[in-house]
Amino acid sequence: MIGTVNHDEYNLTFDFFCISVCLSRSDTGPRATRRFNLSTLLNPETLFSAMRVQHAREMKCSMNDLKMVCSWKGSQNEDDSSGSKMIIEGLLIQGAVLRGDKLVDCAAYGEELSPLPPVSIMFEPLDGEHRPDTYAQSTLEVPLYYNLSREKLLGTLTLPCSQQDRVKWILASVAIFIES
Numbered sequence: 001m002i003g004t005v006n007h008d009e010y011n012l013t014f015d016f017f018c019i020s021v022c023l024s025r026s027d028t029g030p031r032a033t034r035r036f037n038l039s040t041l042l043n044p045e046t047l048f049s050a051m052r053v054q055h056a057r058e059m060k061c062s063m064n065d066l067k068m069v070c071s072w073k074g075s076q077n078e079d080d081s082s083g084s085k086m087i088i089e090g091l092l093i094q095g096a097v098l099r100g101d102k103l104v105d106c107a108a109y110g111e112e113l114s115p116l117p118p119v120s121i122m123f124e125p126l127d128g129e130h131r132p133d134t135y136a137q138s139t140l141e142v143p144l145y146y147n148l149s150r151e152k153l154l155g156t157l158t159l160p161c162s163q164q165d166r167v168k169w170i171l172a173s174v175a176i177f178i179e180s
Contacts, residue, residue, distance in 0.1 A: 058084065102161070
């Protein structure tokens with residue numbers, strides 16, 4: 001129809017444009033680290049798509065040939081020049097607490113949600129080797145939701161987890177949310 005605007009499509013296009021401009025800024029260079037707080041984006045899922053597109057272009061490969069890897073060391077390794085990455089801030093976890101490099105039980109009368117440290121996210125080729133400081137050997141894929149209602153799944157992030165505790169955290173319904 002003439003004169004109507006699809007706001008969802010407009011917001012998605014606007015987010016993708018803003019993220020693309022930020023990711024491709026010439027003053028940061030192709031190997032720079034970028035910081036994002038997902039709660040400031042209208043459609044946070046576009047950030048991951050834009051980052052995957054940029055990495056595929058830089059590596060001259062298909063987007064389907066890339067895997068996302070997470071490092072929960074946050075900004076400690078921000079100067080690492082091994083590849084383009086983004087640091088995501090403003091995430092909360094439910095069902096567990098991340099202390100250092102492992103998941104631990106929540107306090108019985110503690111808060112429902114606990115803040116997570118910043119996470120460094122990179123995309124690497126599927127056939128590439130993992131670097132031990134970038135990607136933990138024992139991990140658990142945890143869903144990342146837009147809000148507490150768990151209606152909108154944005155994707156999954158990996159958390160460090162020992163092999164024997166994996167079932168425990170799955171049964172605890174551990175999930176990550178965007179800070180509101």
